[in-house]
Amino acid sequence: MSNGKVREATLEDLPAVIVLEQDLIRTDAPGDPYLVRTPMQQEMEEQFRKVITGDWGVCLVAEHGDQVIGYLSGGIKDSPRWRPARATEIHALFVRDGFRNVGIGAQLVDTFVRWSRERGAQVVEVGAFASNARGLQFYERMGFRPTMVHLELPL
Numbered sequence: 001m002s003n004g005k006v007r008e009a010t011l012e013d014l015p016a017v018i019v020l021e022q023d024l025i026r027t028d029a030p031g032d033p034y035l036v037r038t039p040m041q042q043e044m045e046e047q048f049r050k051v052i053t054g055d056w057g058v059c060l061v062a063e064h065g066d067q068v069i070g071y072l073s074g075g076i077k078d079s080p081r082w083r084p085a086r087a088t089e090i091h092a093l094f095v096r097d098g099f100r101n102v103g104i105g106a107q108l109v110d111t112f113v114r115w116s117r118e119r120g121a122q123v124v125e126v127g128a129f130a131s132n133a134r135g136l137q138f139y140e141r142m143g144f145r146p147t148m149v150h151l152e153l154p155l
């Protein structure tokens with residue numbers, strides 16, 4: 001990545017991260033009629049505040065100059081008793097249009113993988129919409145493989 005760096009977010013980054021999260025929510029899974037596209041700003045802030053200040057999670061930001069142009073949030077996952085892998089999970093990953101395809105997403109994921117290893121994780125999990133071919137291809141390129149597939153019957 002040219003002229004950029006990935007670091008852990010501080011509370012000062014909250015407004016910038018929320019703008020990116022809103023972009024993600026607005027553009028993810030186009031056409032899905034059930035997605036809440038306008039979540040409560042206050043709830044979102046509260047959620048990020050917890051991730052940034054808690055030791056069970058992390059919010060990473062990618063900077064270009066003094067601009068935040070990408071983020072990843074994730075944390076330790078409670079695995080089910082029937083599959084007790086020590087896992088972390090990526091909750092959200094977004095790189096602003098215009099800054100994609102130069103390795104920023106990979107750098108965010110690599111940093112999260114390092115964070116996960118340092119906490120003794122055996123696997124890193126992530127969920128993505130089946131319609132997000134670009135996102136799925138990205139994760140496969142990063143070494144992720146499907147385990148469970150979530151199916152839905154429209155009624």
Ligand SMILES: CC(C)(COP(=O)(O)OP(=O)(O)OC[C@H]1O[C@@H](n2cnc3c(N)ncnc32)[C@H](O)[C@@H]1OP(=O)(O)O)[C@@H](O)C(=O)NCCC(=O)NCCS
Nearest residue numbers: 093094095100101102103104105106128132135137138141
């Ligand atoms: C998915 C997403 C985070 C990837 O971010 P990104 O910064 O573009 O990712 P990278 O640049 O690391 O990798 C993207 C592609 O560019 C290629 N690439 C990486 N570094 C490169 C470089 N220096 N030069 C040219 N190409 C490069 C990679 O091979 C990769 O190819 P792929 O699409 O076949 O996997 C981004 O597209 C995005 O925000 N999408 C919308 C939200 C989303 O789908 N999030 C994930 C699901 S929740």
